[in-house]
Amino acid sequence: MAILRKREIDNLAQMTTGELEEFLDSLPTGQEDIEELFFYLEAKLAREECNHSLRFSMQYMMENRLNFPKLSSWLQRNGGFCDCKVLEQIAPEWRKAFDRDDEEVSEN
Numbered sequence: 001m002a003i004l005r006k007r008e009i010d011n012l013a014q015m016t017t018g019e020l021e022e023f024l025d026s027l028p029t030g031q032e033d034i035e036e037l038f039f040y041l042e043a044k045l046a047r048e049e050c051n052h053s054l055r056f057s058m059q060y061m062m063e064n065r066l067n068f069p070k071l072s073s074w075l076q077r078n079g080g081f082c083d084c085k086v087l088e089q090i091a092p093e094w095r096k097a098f099d100r101d102d103e104e105v106s107e108n
């Protein structure tokens with residue numbers, strides 16, 4: 001198995017609530033926009049195959065007037081090189097980190 005450099009998204013699960021807040025502040029857009037992007041991509045890719053580009057992501061960002069250059073470079077740094085990779089590489093880690101209200105979060 002190839003050794004991959006650790007991506008920001010891989011660290012989310014270990015972050016404390018405070019660190020997650022800092023992480024969200026560092027993003028080029030809000031948490032909800034990113035989560036909406038995942039839903040948008042899931043809906044699009046259910047009907048059409050990924051063409052190995054970020055075309056649906058770009059569509060979403062244009063429609064919602066998000067910062068495409070910044071957001072797409074963040075996605076790519078975290079393995080989201082095309083629409084299906086965003087769902088495969090980023091969405092699960094993101095959801096693990098943010099859908100853990102019931103679990104105990106360790107504080108520093």
Ligand SMILES: [Zn+2]
Pocket residue numbers: 050051052053082083084085
């Ligand atoms: Zn793809």
